[in-house]
Amino acid sequence: MERWDVLVVGGGPAGTATALAARRTGASVLVLDRADFPRDKVCGDGIAAETLDVLAGLGVDPAAVVAGYPPVPRLALRSPGGATVDRATARPSFVVPRRVLDERLLAAARAGGAQFRRHTVRGVHAGPDGVVVDGIRAGVLVGADGAESVVRRALRLGSNRADRLAVAIRGYAPELPGRAGTQLLVTTEQRWPAYAWSFPLGDGRANVGYGELVSGGATRAALVAGLYRLLPGVAPGPLRAHRLPLSTGRPRLPDGRVLLAGDAASLVNPLTGEGIYYAVLSGALAGQAAAAGAGAGARYRAAMRRRLARHLPSSGIAARLSRWPALMDAAFRAADADQRVFDDVVALGLADGALTARTLAAAARRLAARRG
Structure with a gap:
């Protein structure tokens, strides 16, 4: 039977960060994903400076990750009652489409020695001596396969409750007038809590979207109406929807040889919907913990607790x-x-x-x- 030290399901930021970290311990790593890369991923595309810090710690050049996309030095917020703030952030963010970002991170993981294979996972079987995924045996399995995680379901961990799960739509539109270099978040009392965003890519386009809690009775029509209500004049192309499993509904991380990272672990900020920082950080910690084998789950849980105990x-x-x-x-x-x-x-x-x-x-x- 084919054997790897670490098997990662999911080739997005959480999966590639896992692979990069595990390779730095000398582990053999195989990444599986049901898609070929490059591929689009519904997301706000915002990358905080702290995300680049974690990647730099894994040996990835931050300049190469964001090449071609200028820094976004300002953030503007509008409250439900109309209070506004527009300031420079302590460090600039970047807005890089996931089609670009994920391909670059996967390329970095492959350059670091990880292997990649397109494969749709069907079955996961964990035992005391290892994990078997569709005939592939691994010492540790990391589920980094997003909100609809197959690995999470194999652990019999259910989906988030409706009040701990958001849904959002996203598209690309011409940049809003006067918003160059500024990420914009607009909240609203109507269907509260909900917000819209516009994040400029620097090429005249912006990533725009709108999201709210599933428990509010969200429908596609309501999401589209919310986007146009909060960002009047926006003219996006095709809109795609995605679910956001918020960190307020995260499951207890399991013991043993199967770990969860990123959206699969419900690591999405409940205030902003930000998930890329969590994905990269949790992937890095999961990859490091994988060296513990049967003790990987306990080591990973302790590392996450140390790093995010206050946050x-x-x-x-x-x-x-x-x-x-x-x-x-x-x-x-x-x-x-x-x-x-x-x-x-x-x-x-x-x-x-x-x-x-x-x-x-x-x-x-x-x-x-x-x-x-």
Whole structure:
């Protein structure tokens, strides 16, 4: 039987980060994906600077990852009540279409010695001595196969509840006037919590979309209407939908030889829908933990806890607090008044920042002043 040290299902950012990290331990790695690359992937395409930091730690040149796509130095936010903030971020982000990004990351993993094969996974069988996937035996299996993960289902882990699952549509449109170099997020009280985005690629186009919780009764017609309501004048091409399993519904990471990374582990920020940073970080930690063999699950869970112990509870609390539009208005006004608060909010929404006392106090003061 064919044998590999680490078998990765999914060739996106989580899977390629896993492969890169595992190869750095000397493991033999095979990546399986049902698609050929390049292939499109429904996503906002935003890449935070912290994502590039993780990739650099895996030996990937950040400049090569974002080549051809200029930095996006500003972020603009609009609250449900109309409060706005438009500031430079501490470090610029980038907007790189997933068709480009994923192919580049997979090429980096293959250059590092990982093997790739197009294959649709049918069966997963885990035992004390290894894992067998469609006749391929591996010491450790990492499921990085997205929101509809076959590996997650094989572990008998169900989908997120409807109030911990979002759905979004995405398309590409001409860049909004006056928004060059600025990522835009617009929230709304209607069908709250929900938001639209416009992220410029730097070539005259922007990635635009709209998302909301499944529990709100989202339909395709409602999603399309929300996009046009929040971004009037936007003219996207074909719109595609995707699900976002939010981190507020993540399962307990299992022990043993089968790990989950990225969307398969419900690692999507509940405030912003950001998932690429989580995907790359969790993949890197999974690849490192795979060297432990039967102890990989415990090692991976401990590594995730160390790295995100403050962030994940903070994002969950912030997501619950954000259900009050007045509080969101106050937080946005506080971010508009104080660069440090703005930076805290950005780190919480796009990377692994925590909910700080400074941000809470500033928002409380704004809320009290508004009511007074």
